[in-house]
Amino acid sequence: MQPRLALIPGEPAGIGPELVVRAAQQDWDADLVIHGDAETLHRAARALQLPLALHRTGETPASLRSLEIVDIPHPCIAGFGTPEAANAATVIQSLLQAGQACIDGRLDGLVTGPVHKAAINAGGIAYTGTTGLLAGQAGCDVVMMLANRIVRVALLTTHIPLRAVADAITPDALRKTLQIVHDALRDDFGIAEPIIAVLGLNPHAGEAGHLGDEELRIIEPTLDALRETGMRLIGPLPADTAFLPEKLRGFDAVLAMYHDQGLPVLKYSDFANAVNISLGLPYPRVAVDHGTALELAGTGTADPSSLFAAIQACTQLARRRMTA
Structure with missing residues (x-):
């Protein structure tokens, strides 16, 4: 059985949604379940001129390439490179909702894209990083x-x-x-x-x-x-x-x-x-090792290597836990 991994695009104005769209073009040894805003992903797909098929949890996929999504709509669709503080709560919601699914055993691991700390704090949420956020949710060091x-x-x-x-x-x-x-x-x-x-x-x-x-x-x-x-x-x-x-x-x-x-x-x-x-953490969590790269958003030039490596690493860690 393949691991089921949550995949979080992160900051909607950054390169995270584009990287997720590029990941959707690949075959993985895990089932990816996106937690994020469907419209933001479709906008990124249009900018990249790449196909993107999504189906909500419980729906029948329309194609073999379709990715499952837990749709968490943002209050506003941010322009490329322009974070909106109004989206802070939904970015955090996507992380916590996926983290809880991992804690509950409904998902086997969590892969996260880059989050814009300043935009989250501007939205009224005290945030120093996703590692601390997930640690607080799980109640562990x-x-x-x-x-x-x-x-x-x-x-x-x-x-x-x-x-x-x-x-x-x-x-x-x-x-x-x-x-x-x-x-x-x-x-x-x-x-x-x-x-x-x-x-x-x-x-x-x-x-x-x-x-x-x-x-x-x-x-x-x-x-x-x-x-x-x-x-x-x-x-x-x-x-x-x-x-x-x-x-x-x-x-x-x-x-x-x-x-x-x-x-x-x-x-x-x-x-x-x-x-x-x-x-x-009580589950594998792997993130990209780069920021939101706002200046690259919408240009189609962002390198997806770190996200691909994160998916591969999380898959390996999840498999080890599943077979332990």
């Missing part, structure tokens, strides 16, 4: 991990100011994060004894305390304690050399202390095929 064909990078802290990072690095946060990453690599990725490289916070991983003491006070003692439980952890490592190819071959994932410590390397190495995976 999650870890953001970005992955491509070369490296997996998990983040201890995500979207916080750089000056707040050091205070956010605590033994408890480090333990919880590494446990989630370890369990996901073992259970979802099938790596029996995962090896995780942990980066230091400071240059040269603190240089034995001369360039900062977070490594000595927090990171090293926490890693030592977790090693006693059987985790295979390397570090803390200097971030400037941890991503050398010969070193990466010895790791299954890298834990970065903050967003811009690890993600520039990942995106430089293979941006087109990078995806964002939420570890710790």
